[in-house]
Amino acid sequence: MLSLNRRPLRVPTRSGEMNAIRHAVVIVGGGPTGLTLAGELALAGVDVAIVERRATQALAGARAGGLHSRTIEMLDQRGIAEQFLAEGQTAQVAGFAGVGFDISGFPTRHNYGLGLWQNHIERILAGWVAELPVTFYRGRDVTALAQDDSGVDVTLSDGGSLRAAYLVGCDGGRSFVRKAAGIDFPGWDPTTSSLLAEVELAQEPEWGIHRNALGVHSFGRLEYEIVDGKVVYFDRGPVRIMVTEATVGPATEPTLQDLSAALVAAHGTDYGVHSPTWISRFTDMTRQAATYRERRVLLAGDAAHVHAPDGGQGLNTGMQDAMNLGWKLAQVINGISPESLLDTYHAERHPVAARVLRITMASIALRRPDERTTALRDTVAEIVGMDEPRKRFAAMMTGLDIRYDLGDGHPLLGRRMPDLDVTTVGGPLRVYTLLHAARPLLLNFGEPRAFDIGPWANRVTSVDVRYAGAWELPVLGAVAAPGAVLIRPDGYVAWVGDRTAQGLVDALTTWFGPQAAA
Structure with missing residues (x-):
């Protein structure tokens, strides 16, 4: 490659x-x-x-x-x-x-x-x-x-x-x-450890997640589907096992013998475990x-x-x-x-x-x-x-x-930009489609060409859009509709404006370089 x-x-x-x-x-x-x-x-x-x-x-x-x-x-x-x-x-x-x-x-x-x-x-x-x-x-x-x-x-x-x-x-x-x-x-440092493995079993375990005096354990097929919000396992393929160890395991790579011993300690049997694809140990370190x-x-x-x-x-x-x-x-x-x-x-x-x-x-x-x-x-x-x-x-x-701490202001500032269905001169599209090239994005929801980004025009994509729906964020709920937003390539809002460009130059300079860099 x-x-x-x-x-x-x-x-x-x-x-x-x-x-x-x-x-x-x-x-x-x-x-x-x-x-x-x-x-x-x-x-x-x-x-x-x-x-x-x-x-x-x-x-x-x-x-x-x-x-x-x-x-x-x-x-x-x-x-x-x-x-x-x-x-x-x-x-x-x-x-x-x-x-x-x-x-x-x-x-x-x-x-x-x-x-x-x-x-x-x-x-x-x-x-x-x-x-x-x-x-x-x-x-x-x-x-x-x-x-x-x-x-x-x-x-x-x-x-x-x-x-x-x-x-x-x-x-x-x-x-x-x-x-x-x-x-x-x-x-x-760790206080507990568990073994995670993909193996074959000679005996069928009790599927699902279990809790006992040692901790949490689980058995599940790798091949499954979700039916009515529940996991349904297929009767084929390797088994995914998680078992909490009785004591914190060593930093060395775990073996099939370690897995067998942990299963016996937790369940009284190792279910005839064999043919591991891999075994790993994770802790709460x-x-x-x-x-x-x-x-x-x-x-x-x-x-x-x-x-x-x-x-x-x-x-x-x-x-x-x-x-x-x-x-x-x-x-x-x-x-x-x-x-x-x-x-x-x-x-x-x-x-x-x-x-x-x-x-x-x-x-x-x-x-x-x-x-x-x-x-x-x-x-x-x-x-x-x-x-x-x-x-x-x-x-x-x-x-x-x-929310990244980008200062006080509109609730959108520093948060993920919602993937709105907006309308442009070229027709309807989703906001996230405008981020496919990983370029900064200025969305203007007001009068067309209301913002002149001049020296940043070769670095920031500027698009006039219309959106008539409600603005809503997880947990916060409804927020006031902004006049414009400056979105970073990672999808987080770097600036929120009303109908003016106040603060836009500072935001452009902070996140997308000084004018001289143009």
């Missing part, structure tokens, strides 16, 4: 000891976060490469799965959501403390979650990236890196070397990039990078934050990290914005992940099987089952309530 659309240049490294292949950005890790980031950069014309230890994109087993509403929206902003929807199962999957949240009444085109395993998510993302000028270095690890004032030298396990203006670590919770860059990873940027090295996804998988937040948070970082890094690389724009990546995304960490820690605490925790869990479930708390928690768990 090596793209030849853009030919890498061989230039001396800063040491002059050897030749290195030069790229504007090198991403370490080709999972969902790395692939999303590569796509965002390539759309902006940035020379980007991915270093991936796997020889192919194939992923053993299904691994994690599921996309929340805001992630689906962001894929829709790039015109690729339908590819995921065509293969997954839509359902109401958000929940907390044992209470499921129905978001079918939320004001979003994607008022549901999507059941889709990670191997399929990666395959579809890889297909999207394959159509873009992205270079892959597969079957290789990064063994060393060194950065200076103008770039980062990267040493590969095959003896080769790369030179990048910026390096982004999307290489997971044990991130080599994070460690090599000297970025602290404070947090909390909760850590977050002290900074998402160390000069020319940045972090995204699990390299920046790890936590328990409760609520299916990890993969979604990582992909949204990539969408936030991609356009900003592209503008810096392309000379549109100053390097200081990259500081907003940490400022915006660190609090989002910190909240995810807090929520998953609370979820794990509520899963303890003792009677006092059960009483607390039942109480919390009763509270979040009420209408207003349900809306707030549902919006939080699905990412629909994210």
Whole structure:
């Protein structure tokens, strides 16, 4: 999957000891976060490469799965959501403390979650990236890196070397990039661990999710469908097992013997477990990078934050990290914005992940099987089952309530732009279709040509539109109809105007570079 659309240049490294292949950005890790980031950069014309230890994109087993509403929206902003929807199962999957949240009444085109395993998510993302000028270095690890004032030298396990203006670590919770860059990873050690596996069983278990004195366990077929909002498993294929271990397991890779012992401890039998496709161990270790940027090295996804998988937040948070970082890094690389724009990546995304960490820690605490925790869990479930708390928690768990602190003003400021059905001179269309090219967007709902963006005209798409419907946001409800909105490539509103351009120049300068850059 090596793209030849853009030919890498061989230039001396800063040491002059050897030749290195030069790229504007090198991403370490080709999972969902790395692939999303590569796509965002390539759309902006940035020379980007991915270093991936796997020889192919194939992923053993299904691994994690599921996309929340805001992630689906962001894929829709790039015109690729339908590819995921065509293969997954839509359902109401958000929940907390044992209470499921129905978001079918939320004001979003994607008022549901999507059941889709990670191997399929990666395959579809890889297909999207394959159509873009992205270079892959597969079957290789990064063994060393060194950065200076103008770039980062990267040493590969095959003896080769790369030179990048910026390096982004999307290489997971044990991130080599994070460690090599000297970025602290404070947090909390694990208190519980579970094994997750895809296996064959000689005996049929009791399907579904179970709770006992050790914790939560589950058995399910990988092949299933959603019928009337319920999961119906097919009687074929491998079995997905999750079992809580009696004690926190070691950091070593788990074995079939470990899985058998954990099943016996939890259920009194191992059900004749055999033929594992893969076995992994996850814990409730909760850590977050002290900074998402160390000069020319940045972090995204699990390299920046790890936590328990409760609520299916990890993969979604990582992909949204990539969408936030991609356009900003592209503008810096392309000379549109100053390097200081990259500081907003940490400022915006660190609090989002910190909240995810807090929520998953609370979820794990509520899963303890003792009677006092059960009483607390039942109480919390009763509270979040009420209408207003349900809306707030549902919006939080699905990412629909994210608001970046862009100052005070209209409720839309710093929030996701709704995907309205608007009318232009060319006819009706959806707002998200105007974001497919990952360009900034100024929508004018007032008199045509009311705003002259002059020096930014080559960077920002300006469209006169009409919209007669109500403006509504999740949780907040109805909001006043704005006269115009400035939307960032990641779909968040950077400026809201009435019938005047007051503050527009400042917003354009802040987010899309000074006039001189034109």
